[in-house]
Amino acid sequence: MNQLWVTLRPHLPFMLDGFLLTVFACTLAIIGAVLIGALMASLRTSGNRIVRGVAFAYSDVFRNTPFIVQLFFFFYGLPEIGIYIGAFETGVIALSIIGGAFVSDVIRSGILAVDQGVIEAAKVSGLSRWTIFTKIVLPIALRTSVRPMGSVLINMVLTSSILSTITINELTGTAKIVASTTFKPFEVYLVLLVLYASLTYALSLLINTVHRRLNRAMDTGGAA
Amino acid sequence: MRYADFTPYDLVLLAQGLGVTVGLFTLTTLVGLLIAALFTLVDYYRVPVLRQVIVTVSEALKNSPVLVQLFLVFFGLPAFFHINMTPFVAASLTISLNTAAFAFVIFRSGIDAVEAEQVAAAKVYGHSRWQILRFVLLPQAAAFSIGPLVGLLVNQLQVTSLISVIGVFDLTKIGNILNLRTLEPFIVWTVVGLLYYALAKLLASVGARIEKRLRRSVVWEGI
Amino acid sequence: MSNTPSENRARFGVPEDSMVFARGVRKSFGTLDVLKGVDIDVPKGSVACIIGPSGSGKSTFLRCINHLEKLTGGILLVDGAFVGYDLRKDRLYEVKDNELCQRRAEIGMLFQSFNLFSHMTVMENLIEAPVHVRRVPVEQAKSEALELLARVGLSEKVDSYPRELSGGQQQRVAIARAMAMKPKVLLFDEPTSALDPELVGEVLQVMRDLAETGMTMVVVTHEIGFAREIGDQLIFMDGGVIVEEGNPREMIANPQSPRTKEFLSKVL
Numbered sequence: 001m002n003q004l005w006v007t008l009r010p011h012l013p014f015m016l017d018g019f020l021l022t023v024f025a026c027t028l029a030i031i032g033a034v035l036i037g038a039l040m041a042s043l044r045t046s047g048n049r050i051v052r053g054v055a056f057a058y059s060d061v062f063r064n065t066p067f068i069v070q071l072f073f074f075f076y077g078l079p080e081i082g083i084y085i086g087a088f089e090t091g092v093i094a095l096s097i098i099g100g101a102f103v104s105d106v107i108r109s110g111i112l113a114v115d116q117g118v119i120e121a122a123k124v125s126g127l128s129r130w131t132i133f134t135k136i137v138l139p140i141a142l143r144t145s146v147r148p149m150g151s152v153l154i155n156m157v158l159t160s161s162i163l164s165t166i167t168i169n170e171l172t173g174t175a176k177i178v179a180s181t182t183f184k185p186f187e188v189y190l191v192l193l194v195l196y197a198s199l200t201y202a203l204s205l206l207i208n209t210v211h212r213r214l215n216r217a218m219d220t221g222g223a224a
Numbered sequence: 225m226r227y228a229d230f231t232p233y234d235l236v237l238l239a240q241g242l243g244v245t246v247g248l249f250t251l252t253t254l255v256g257l258l259i260a261a262l263f264t265l266v267d268y269y270r271v272p273v274l275r276q277v278i279v280t281v282s283e284a285l286k287n288s289p290v291l292v293q294l295f296l297v298f299f300g301l302p303a304f305f306h307i308n309m310t311p312f313v314a315a316s317l318t319i320s321l322n323t324a325a326f327a328f329v330i331f332r333s334g335i336d337a338v339e340a341e342q343v344a345a346a347k348v349y350g351h352s353r354w355q356i357l358r359f360v361l362l363p364q365a366a367a368f369s370i371g372p373l374v375g376l377l378v379n380q381l382q383v384t385s386l387i388s389v390i391g392v393f394d395l396t397k398i399g400n401i402l403n404l405r406t407l408e409p410f411i412v413w414t415v416v417g418l419l420y421y422a423l424a425k426l427l428a429s430v431g432a433r434i435e436k437r438l439r440r441s442v443v444w445e446g447i
Numbered sequence: 448m449s450n451t452p453s454e455n456r457a458r459f460g461v462p463e464d465s466m467v468f469a470r471g472v473r474k475s476f477g478t479l480d481v482l483k484g485v486d487i488d489v490p491k492g493s494v495a496c497i498i499g500p501s502g503s504g505k506s507t508f509l510r511c512i513n514h515l516e517k518l519t520g521g522i523l524l525v526d527g528a529f530v531g532y533d534l535r536k537d538r539l540y541e542v543k544d545n546e547l548c549q550r551r552a553e554i555g556m557l558f559q560s561f562n563l564f565s566h567m568t569v570m571e572n573l574i575e576a577p578v579h580v581r582r583v584p585v586e587q588a589k590s591e592a593l594e595l596l597a598r599v600g601l602s603e604k605v606d607s608y609p610r611e612l613s614g615g616q617q618q619r620v621a622i623a624r625a626m627a628m629k630p631k632v633l634l635f636d637e638p639t640s641a642l643d644p645e646l647v648g649e650v651l652q653v654m655r656d657l658a659e660t661g662m663t664m665v666v667v668t669h670e671i672g673f674a675r676e677i678g679d680q681l682i683f684m685d686g687g688v689i690v691e692e693g694n695p696r697e698m699i700a701n702p703q704s705p706r707t708k709e710f711l712s713k714v715l
Contacts, residue, residue, distance in 0.1 A: 064378065064424040066385035068396055073417065076409030121562035121621075124513050125576035125628060126552030129544055135575065139566050154287070161289035165389055172292060179299060184299030189292055196288040216608075217297040 002189050011178040018174030019195070025092050025170060026157050032096025033156065035102025044108055055104070062101035070094055075166045080090050092164040095156060103150040109148075110141035143214045150207030154200045161196070171195065227299050228406050241398030242419055248394065249384050252316055253377060256323025263328040268335065268357060274445045276327070285325035290383050293318050298390045315387035334365035367438040374431030378424050385420070395419060450534045452527030461527055466491045466663040467512060472521035481507045483687040484496055484521065489632075489680075491526075492661045496674035496695065499684035500710060505667045508684070509634050512665065513554040514547065525554060526631050552580045555625030555633040559640050561617040562607040569596070569620050570605045573627045581628065584602050588627070595623040596691050599653050615646030619653050625656075635666040645701070671714055683707045 043055035062070065071094045078090060085093075114137050122132045164173035172192065179188040263278050285293065301307065338361050343423035346356045388397035398418035404411050455461065461468045467489040474482040481504045489495045497505045510516045511523055514531030523530065530550050532539040542550070564572050573592035577583040583591075596602050599619040609617055618638055625633055635654070651673050658664060658677050668674060674681050674695050681695035683704075688702045691698065691707045699715075702708045 010369045012623075061417075061421065064382075066382040066396065069399065069417050069420065072396075072399070072403065073409065073413035076403055077413065080407075080409055115560075115562070117558055117560050117562040118564060120515060121558060122564070122576075123515065124551055124554065124556040125624070126548040126550075126580040128548050128578055128579075131579050135320055135579070136564055137413045143566060158287075158289045160289045162386070164291070171290065172295075175292075176295070179295070183303070186296065186304035189296035189300045192292050193284065193288040193296060196292060197284050198375070200287040203700070 002083035004184070007182050007184055008178070008188070008191070011182065014169070015174045015178060018169055018171040019086075022157070022160055023172040025088065025095065025163060025168075026160050028039055028092045028155055029095035029099055029156060029160070032092070033099025033103045033152075036096060037105075037107055040100060040104035041107035041111070044104065045111070059101040059104050061216065062098050063105070066080040067094070067098050067159050070098060070166060071162060071166060087163075087166045087168050091160075091166060091168050095163070097162060098159070099152065101158045102155070103149065106145050106148045106152055107141065111137055113144055114140045146207060146214060150204065151209070153207075154203050157203065158196065159192025228404055230402075230408070234402055236399050236404070238395070238415070238419070239307075241393060241395035244393055244418075245381075245384055245395040246423070248315060248319065248387065248392070249381055250310070252384070254319040254321055255316070256380075257327055259320065259324035260327035260331055263324060264331040264335070267332060269353070276414055282325035282328050285322050286329070286357075289316070291324055291386050291389060293322060294386060294390050311387070311391040314390060315384075315392045319380065319384060319387070323376070323385065326376050326380075327373065330369050330376060331365065333372075334369035335361050337368045338364045346438065353436040367435075368434040370431065370438050374428060374435065377431070381424055381427060382420065455524055455529070455534065455650075456527045460490070461524060462488065462490070464490045464619075465524075466493075466525075466526055467495075467665060468524040469508075469512075470522045472508065472511060472523055473519045474504070474511060474516060481687055482511070484518075485684075485687075485689055487689070488683065489663060489665055491663055493651055493679040494658050494664045494666065494677050495682060496678040496682050497665065497667045497668065497682045497684060498671065498674065498714075499690075500712070503684040504687040505684045506636050507634050509556075509665060509667050512632075512634055513551050515556075516539075522599045525550075530554070548580060552576065552628050553631045555628060555630035557621055557625060557633065557635045557638045559637040561609070561614070561621045561641070562619055563621055563624070565609050568606050568608055569601070569612075571610070571685060572620060573624050576624070577627050592623070592627055595626050596620075596679045598626075598656070600649075613646060614642045615649045618642065618650045622650075622653055622657070632663040634663065635664065635668065637667055637669065639670060641670070669714060671699060671711070683710065685710070711713065 016099065039056045040058055043051050044059075046052050046055070074094050075087065075090050078085065118136065118140070119132060122136045127135070134212040160170060161172040162175060163170055167173075169177070175188055179185040182188065263282065266274050266278055284388045294314065298309060298311065301314075302309045335357075342360055342364075343356055346360045351359070384394060385396040388394050389402060391397070395416055399412050403412045406412065450458070452483060452673070454519070454627075456463070456465075459468070459470065465488055467487060469485055470486040472482055472485040473480070473577070483504075483582055485508055497508070498659075499505045502595040507516060508606075512525065512530070517531060522573070528540075528550070530546060531541060533542050534540075545613070564575065567575065570589065572591055573595065574583075574585065574588040577586055577591070593602065593605065596605055597620055601619055601623070604612060604616065604620070609620070612620065622633075622638075638664075639650050642650065647670070651670065654666070654673070655677055666674070666678070678695040679690060681698045683690050683698070683702075684694040685706055691702065692706045699711060702711055
């Protein structure tokens with residue numbers, strides 16, 4: 001154990017950089033995914049059949065193909081059509097896009113799960129469609145969506161490790177380098193695995209707190 | 225015709241890649257489900273120590289990137305234990321365990337979903353713990369689990385694409401080769417993506433059919 | 448310009464004191480005819496109770512009154528006005544969303560499952576519609592809400608969330624919420640059916656108090672006792688039509704139709 005520490009210690013600042021880059025990339029991608037997801041979820045309630053179809057196809061296609069294929073599609077494809085952006089930007093965009101596909105599904109099912117009776121009660125009070133959506137449906141959907149949304153976000157963090165395959169030195173990327181320079185791949189990857197597990201565990205604690213806070217009032221079972 | 229253009233032989237390559245992907249997916253699914261079933265038994269009979277180990281391992285597998293798990297098995301295990309490891313073996317081992325970890329949780333919640341009253345009723349009639357599992361819990365748990373299980377397997381199919389990174393010649397690896405040779409990323413990755421998509425849809429539709437059959441007798445109020 | 452209530456009254460022969468006026472109301476879901484021509488008059492300040500087996504169309508009729516369901520045919524006026532339509536010349540046009548909201552605000556409705564807004568406190572439930580639909584200032588809405596809560600006997604629950612209340616309390620809050628909009632008429636869709644027997648009484652008491660203040664009420668219910676005591680008219684529906692109607696006490700004591708007799712013998 002002590003020897004492992006001696007071996008790894010010089011590389012820790014480097015890995016910390018990678019860790020920070022992972023956090024940075026995930027933060028950007030999560031913001032992007034929530035924005036895209038909210039947009040796509042609302043498009044899926046559109047009256048126009050084509051708009052609805054496009055929004056459905058988006059989530060269907062990106063959920064049913066591997067992220068690494070999507071990533072290569074953008075990474076190798078974008079320069080072909082004259083878009084030259086860095087690997088990091090490409091990675092964040094790709095991660096936002098696949099995240100958005102999952103987020104849109106979560107938001108959509110949250111909205112669909114809102115009790116029709118409650119919506120009717122709002123209707124008969126004379127509340128407008130917009131007020132019903134923003135004041136009743138969305139807040140209730142948001143509360144029931146915290147946990148599924150949380151697992152999507154955790155999945156995005158885990159998926160971000162794949163960004164290392166397009167030369168981005170985030171946490172996994174730096175670990176790869178450290179593993180090959182120290183000749184201690186087992187120890188390095190084991191530490192890495194524990195690091196990711198701690199990161200997602202911390203995230204899940206955060207999600208549980210948010211869930212409890214938001215659901216103090218709500219009868220969603222298991223809450224409060 | 226340039227050397228870099230697509231050739232008819234590329235179709236053979238793609239078919240081979242597809243074969244490796246499907247083969248490895250099938251293998252790891254069968255092994256993974258078997259391991260998950262063993263895990264579930266250990267959990268059901270509350271085997272001390274082993275049960276805690278299984279829960280910890282499956283949590284670790286669920287909460288870390290599959291890519292890191294692949295690196296740990298492919299680069300880490302041989303270096304540490306001085307054993308030989310081919311990319312295919314490493315990939316099979318990793319994906320099997322990963323599938324097992326997720327399937328274990330699905331099986332366990334499937335069993336938990338059966339009402340306690342039914343178990344109590346079975347106990348009253350003098351059924352053993354094994355009989356309760358076999359005749360009361362399993363048939364219903366199977367029906368509850370099949371939906372989430374199909375979702376998991378569709379996801380695991382996508383996950384197999386990561387084995388290309390440690391050098392298994394699966395569909396994604398073939399895509400890589402064609403991409404680098406032809407410099408036609410849009411065509412290559414669209415075709416590869418479509419093949420994965422078709423596989424996923426096929427899997428989902430088979431799953432839906434099985435689910436329909438299993439669920440006929442069971443009503444689940446959750447979800 | 449659409450017709451005014453007085454023009455409607457003249458044209459359709461609506462009595463001056465009528466609150467709910469239905470003639471030949473039909474409703475189909477696809478090929479299923481749920482209402483096959485219903486005529487009802489509910490005068491202002493009276494209580495009409497509708498009874499009948501499940502699937503008789505009584506709830507659907509109630510939902511037609513505030514346009515939760517669109518009519519397939521017939522005429523339905525509340526206080527002389529169409530709810531979901533405008534009559535111009537001889538054609539009915541569906542009204543715009545905004546207008547529908549304003550008209551619905553005049554018709555309160557209570558549901559079997561209470562349907563309180565689960566993410567809001569009792570107070571927030573009560574002021575939501577007055578503030579957003581009637582544009583009542585928040586402070587005024589709050590003080591009115593407190594008065595209403597006192598009337599239903601739940602003053603101390605003002606900051607509770609719905610899930611912290613019993614079913615009976617939730618339904619009383621729902622009644623206060625409906626009253627907060629100062630409706631012309633209240634519709635009750637089996638308001639006590641989801642309640643434990645010991646909680647039914649408190650809700651019926653609140654409804655009794657409301658009736659005494661002269662509130663116009665249309666009540667779909669299985670509580671025959673309540674209908675007999677409070678109802679001004681009793682309507683028995685079966686198979687999408689009104690089988691029998693009349694004075695509750697007389698009808699319950701001496702039903703004319705064999706179907707009414709059979710139904711009453713089951714529920715009494």
